[in-house]
Amino acid sequence: MNRKLLTILALLLCFYAGKRFSDFEHRPIVVEIRNTHAPRGVQTAEHQEAIALVPLDAQYPEYTTVSEAIFSALRAVDANPSAQYYEWAGTIIRLADGKYSFSEPETDFIGDEVGFRRAHPAGSSIVGGYHTHPCLPHHDVEYFSPQDLVLPIFMHKIAVMGDFCTGNIHVFIPGDQPDVEHPPGDQDDIWMTKGRIMGKFTNRTGPAPL
DSSP: OOHHHHHHHHHHHHHHHHHTGGGGGGSOEEEEEOOOOOOTTOOHHHHHHHOOOOOOSSSSOOBSSHHHHHHHHHHHHHTSTTTTTSOEEEEEEEOTTSOEEEOOOEEOSOSSEEEEOOOOOTTOEEEEEEEEEOOOTTSOTTSBOTTTTHHHHHSOOEEEEEETTTOEEEEEOTTOOOOOBOOTTOOSOOOBBOOEEEEEOOSOOSSOOO
16 A cells, blocks of 8 residues: 555544544554554564563653653653564653653554553543654654644644654644655655654664664
């Protein structure tokens, strides 16, 4: 399936999701859907056996600002030995006392696709979603894909992406209108953006070791 057709299907799904916005808290979020290319040289079964979610000091650690929660969420991904091989994702949460937190990072053990649950404490609310892009060849790792932007544009939530090619944290906030960007050599007329760069979350940049 080519990228234009994939984008059209995603927009149709977005339109349907927008009509059912009231059901948002009860439906799974798919953060990233692209052409599936497994990481080259990675034995998925071996990594699945070794994988373990990063243990947190508490299920929902508290932070004063949303920026602190974003940095901590992506660093929790980076702490996992398999972080560079798969996409990981989770939610950024505003707790009932006004502080911020994040859900434990999850993965589907795929290099360029991930979905996650929206578990969060009673009385809290979801303010955004975070996910990572491993540094894979033939992928626009530094860019939010059109599917990534479903969250801020249609759900009015913050989209956060950490890319393992540069170590940068990319943020797209509802209402942002950055310039249209096209990755080098990309011939498809598809709107993409790197969003805002708010810092770095890792020093492990570049392709994952084989």
